[in-house]
Amino acid sequence: MKTVCGIDLGTQSCKVVVYDYEQKRVVQKASAPLELIARNDGSREQEADWYDNALRQCFNQISPENRASIVALGVSGQQHGFVPLDGEGKPLYQVKLWCDTSTAKECEELTAAAGGEAALLKETGLLMLPGYTAPKIYWLKKHKPELYAKLRHVLLPHDYLNFLLTGNYVAEYGDASGTALFDVRNRRWSEKICALIDPHLIEYLPPLIESHAMAGTVSAEAAKKYGIPEGALVASGGGDNMMGAIGTGTVEDGFLTMSLGTSGTLYGYSDSPVVDPEGNLAAFCSSTGGWLPLLCTMNCTVASEEFRQLFGMNVREFDTVAAAAPIGAEGVVVLPFFNGERTPNLPNGRASLLGLTQANFRRENIARATLESAIFGMRIGLESFKKLQFKAREIRLIGGGAKSPLWRSIVANVMGLPVRVPESDEAAAMGAAIQALWCLERSAGLSTTIKDLCAAHVRVDGGLTVEPDPAQVQAYNEAYGQYSKYLAALAPLYR
Structure with missing residues (x-):
């Protein structure tokens, strides 16, 4: 049996789905809870280490036989979270989440610096809202300058899991577009908006890869930690909404x-x-x-x-x-x-x-x-x-x-x-698994489309x-x- 694995890192839990794509059936699921740090100023945060621990807990619940069958993995993650890392890939501060509203002042300042809302829509296609990643980065620079000085990598939650699995710093267009640092029309980082925060910020952002591309393969360290096959393909992954779209x-x-x-x-x-x-x-x-x-x-x-x-x-x-x-x-x-x-x-x-x-x-x-x-x-x-x-x-x-x-x-x-x-109640994890299959087939030289795979693996008629x-x-x-x-x-x- 060969399977693909979908990982969904949500706000309240991390979930793993192991999917037999030949028989079109889920063979095992697992989950682990996540806590939330909430403060009266609107802060909503988590520790990056919690993600590593939750992923370990999930894979520990999957049988050794099913773990050994995994040939490709895809990661879905809550959007907009800011995972700040130093040059060695160590977290510098808590992960500020999509539901964090403590950055309203930073949004006002960045909007004014950009020339107003119309200018933002023209440059990036998005307004500067507290949920997005950009004002969180600016918040860290303003309120924790000693930590910001050590910043060398800006990752989103799903990017961070990809990093834990592969050791690579990469980003994918869908999730990246939710940072408010991204030009959605031309599908690239916006140097103009990045410079409003820090002229060096563009250097801290990961390179962008296509949705069907590999983020890398499971490293020896990750294989030992999570009990999954070394060398298994890791797909680009994406935000939970993007993966939910595939899963539905x-x-x-x-x-x-x-x-x-x-x-x-x-x-x-x-x-x-x-x-x-x-x-x-x-x-x-x-x-x-x-x-x-x-x-x-x-x-x-x-x-x-x-x-x-x-x-x-x-x-x-x-x-x-x-x-x-x-x-x-x-x-x-x-x-x-x-x-x-x-x-x-x-x-x-x-x-x-x-x-x-x-x-x-x-x-x-x-x-x-x-x-x-x-x-x-x-x-x-x-x-x-x-x-x-x-x-x-x-x-x-x-x-x-x-x-x-x-x-x-x-x-x-x-x-x-x-x-x-839909029949599946884990749309984001299933979407990540289907994307992993897409990446696997494209890496094998096939011209499979995501529409083909959704038609074959997403079931809505029985729902x-x-x-x-x-x-x-x-x-x-x-x-x-x-x-x-x-x-x-x-x-x-x-x-």
């Missing part, structure tokens, strides 16, 4: 993938760059050679988890209570910005419970409004896709929220599109499908209008 078959126009996790994302494939003048959609590159316009919210399942714990309920109980309330929750509205927010850009955002009266102040309405608020945030992205003439045919739903019948119904009817749930109901779509349009009014009124307080 979103590699051609017309499909949207929505991920319901700690963050919420909505993205679709495009053959050409898609730059949103309003900045709601990030103009990322895909990890398949094209582009991946994407909306990201920082508070998707965060609010439902907070209210669920407050009410002392498990997930199923919370869903049952929410389902007992009508669409629109009798006027109760939740703005779920527990972590600040990226879309809309409200780095100082706070969660709010609105529209309460003595008549509607019930757990059922609060629970329902909490779930609806997460998808209303996604609706902002759908409106932007429509303005940019992207014609969506269906949504492929992944993440923890995809397991809930109520979530699936809310998505279909808020978005007004059919919802399909769940939910069609929108016209009456519910209309009811949600009205509820979304109410949500939008509250958002417009309170947004100036949170910018």
